[in-house]
Every structure is written in structure tokens, then in C-alpha cells.
Amino acid sequence: MKILVGVKRVLDHNVKVRVRADGSAVDLDNVKMAINPFDEIAVEAAVRLKEEGVATEVIAVSIGPEKAQDTLRQALAMGADRAILVPHGGTTEPLSVAKTLKALAEKENAGLVILGKQAIDDDCNQTGQMLAALLGWPQGTFASGLSVTGEQIEVTREVDGGLETVALNLPAIVTADLRLNEPRFASLPAIMKAKKKPLESITAESLGVDLAPRLELVGVVEPPVRAAGGVIVATAAELVEKLKHAAAIA
């Protein structure tokens, strides 16, 4: 079984977000970019399935700028076998990413697609569900556990009320939550080896997908700063007094 994994190149989660002075977008010039943390978990999950003998090949896919090759190389260093870049400048939207991944899943005859549950830049949390709809496949979203037995995958999902388990027929879509696994660090030899692994470029046009955004981005602003009182009190008793005074507690 082949596994397709989606990896998005995003602003590193430790970098402070700045909005461009003209309010057009978040400033991504000369800032550290990284693999979306959830996608790192997705790659780890796929590589483990290959190590268990469940998967035969892991293919990492990114839709993004040429620089997303770095992100794909990281997935290769973690153990993916080959990578596909669908070059695109500018932002990608979940619906068109899902259409691209659908075309590739069909082309590659994938048996499982693992994505992150959410990209930490757009915070959309949509792509996996959309891809499942387009392919007509079942979906195991927000996964914190998975196991494949024969033609089925059992997925434990993190839901608002606790945990839920679903059984899905393969082929299926899984989206990774934070507690699915702890991604490995790529070793130096693995990073060297990754440089020689195949990375092909496939245009969206050749897949019949239009990547132009459908939603109009009117503008981006920084959120209002919280005016915190910032009062440090010495004791719990003093805190209780303050809170009572502010009517925060009875």
C-alpha cells in the first residue's frame, strides 16, 4: 500500500507573527519557515506504517514555492521514499489543495492519505475532510491513534467530549492530531541520504487543478493588544480580596 502525506511549508511556530505595514498579509519575508508541525506527525505516522510492513512506499507532497523543496527534503530525511512538489507562489486554499491531492492520490493509486489536522498559518482545519469528500473515501480526523488490520484502519479521534474510535475501510484519509506520535529527529546520515531521494515537480495544470484562491483576502490586521493590569500580589489572601473587589468571584 502506498501512503501519500501532505506537508505544508509554514512560518515556524516559534517565530513572532508580524503583519505587513500595508495590512495586506502576514510578513513572510526573511523569516524562518518550517514544516507544519502536524505534518511532521503525519510523516512520522506514515514512516512507522512502512517500518511495520503495512505500507510499501511513502510519498510526501507539497503545494507551494520552490523553497518547499526544503520541507519535502525534511520529510525524506524522516523516511519518506520520494517527494512531489506542485509549484505555486502565493497562498493555497484547502479546496484546491484537496483537488491537487485527489489527482495525485488517483495517479499514485494511494491506499491511505495522511495529512495534518490543521495548518498553523491559516488554521483552516479543512483539507483532509475535503479530500475525503472529493475521493468519496472515509475520514479519520484529529487522530491520536491508528492501527491497520487487513483492509481496515481503526482511528482513535480526539473529540470535544473525550475520545472516539472509528473503523474505516481502506482507502481512507487520516488527519493527525498532536498526540498521534512524537516525530523523530532526522539523523545526519538520513539527511544526507534524503538529498539523493527522488523529488519530482508536477504542475497543477497538468493535474487539471486551478490553484487560484477563491476567497478574496480583504486585509490582515494585528489583534488588539490586551490591556493587562499586571498587578503582582504577594499572597493568596490578597488575590482573593482583589478578585472579590473586582466582582470576579463571589
Added chain:
Amino acid sequence: MTILVIADHDNSSIASSTLNTLGAATQIGGDIDILVLGGNCAAVTQAAAAIPGVRRVLSADCELFAQPLAEDMAPLVQRCAEGYTHVLGSTTTFAKNLLPRVAALLDVPQISDISGVIDANTFERPIYAGNALATVRSHDAIKVITVRSTKFEAVAVTGGSAECLAIDAQSAQAQARFVSRTEAKSEGPELATARIVISGGRGMGNGENFALLDAVAAKLGAAVGASRAAVDAGFVPNDYQVGQTGKVVAPDLYIAVGISGAIQHLAGMKDSKMIVAINKDPDAPIFQVADYGIVGDLFDVMPALDAAL
């Protein structure tokens, strides 16, 4: 404008998040209908019909929907969505799982987690863990949207008398099957809607120590939450997590205990009316958003707080 709101519920009562989503629908303006998908959920349909300002309640009440499988529900929502300008759900795991699937079937983008309605086509939403706010405009005939509950007033629950219509579900798909659910049992109020939330972080050290928070929470009528680090370490179940990828809360009072205040945590609580931080590190970033703070060891402070209440 005609708006279809997908209800969140547990087959017996309607979720409070849906009342906030109806608040967003009211801001968009126009006729508002509610779609209830469930099994043995007549009480939910009745409750929905009693909400003032609701025109119609569509109810697909059948065994198939007793468990919320998106694979079964999405085609029906797609069918029901015809003729509506907006389809709305809450930013809950139920709607986050279902609505993008519906949007793709309708071939429209989804606008996730809106925090404001500018006009019927234009919405504000947080991006980058709430570190930026984007305004987006849709040019599609139908807009599929999820709504951030903490940003919209809940509507009233009594006084309405909407018309109820039963609708048929299609037959089941065979691809996905519900296996089991483990409900985390909590004694206090619900995290998402509690007036006071007290959350513990890695500083709590272990799960047993959360008893220190439980004791104070019981006195204050507060819900208990946690940081990701506390959940990852197995101190408390996953549904305690507050943050960018957990629950978003905006209580009157939020007390953060042994939590450093990473941006991903702040994303889930910085809209709280008042924030209190208890941390032994005076330089912890949580103090930058706190109204009141105590710099000290939580194992001294929490018992003292309990005693002072």
C-alpha cells in the same frame, strides 16, 4: 439571505455553542433554519423550535445518525443546503469534521472559525493562532462557515415556535463505522462555557496534583482545563486542552497555574475578561497578559488559595 444552522447536540439537548452560532446567523440577517441530525433526538428538535427567530427546524431523526459519522451526514447536508445562502456550524469537533466535507461536495471553500461578521459575504477570522486577524470575502453563492462561539452572543432559548419538518436520510454508506467513545466524566461545569476556568500546566507535576485545582474549582464553581504540555504528559485527558488546537474559552475569570503562556496556549484564552497567573518564574510570558499574578510555588499558593476562599 437564508441561513441553515447545523445543530450541535448529544441527542437530548442542544449545545450552547449552537446558540452562539445562531447569534452569528442573526448578525448576517435573513431567514434562519436549523438542521438537526440525530437518533432519537426529538427533544433537540423541540428545543430548536422554541428558539425565537427560527423559521423552520429540519430534523433527520433516525438510527443512522445516532452516531455522527461525516460520511453519512455530509450527503444529506449537501442536499438540504440547496437554496440557502449560508450553511453555519460551530467550531466544535463535530462541525469541524463534517462541514469541510459538505463544502467540498458543494465545491465551495469553507470559511473556518469566524470571529466577526462584516456583512453577509465578508467575515473576520483569526489566523496564525490568533496573532493576526484576516478579513475574507466570499464570491460564492453559498457560504459554508464555522463560528467561534466565544465571539458571538448566544440567542434566547424560549419564546419561539418554529415549524418542524421531518426529512429522510439516505441509506448508510459502508465505509466508516462507529466503534466506541470514551466520555471524559467531569463533575463541574463545561469547560467551553464555564464562567470561571482554572487550568494547570506542566508545573502541576502529575495528574494527582490536579486535585489542588479541583478543590479550588469546586469552591468557585469553575471548570478545570490544561495546557498541551499537561495533556501530553498524561496528567489529564485530551478534552481539557485549551489553546490553538484545543478549546477556545473566554470566561469572566481564567486562572493559569504552572503554565508558561506560550502563544498557542494564549490563543485559547486571551479573550478571557480577567486573567490570573500563578507561576514561580517572574519572567513567564503568562504574566504579560495577566491582570493579577502571584509569583510563587503553586504547591504553596494553591492550598493557601483554597483556604482563603
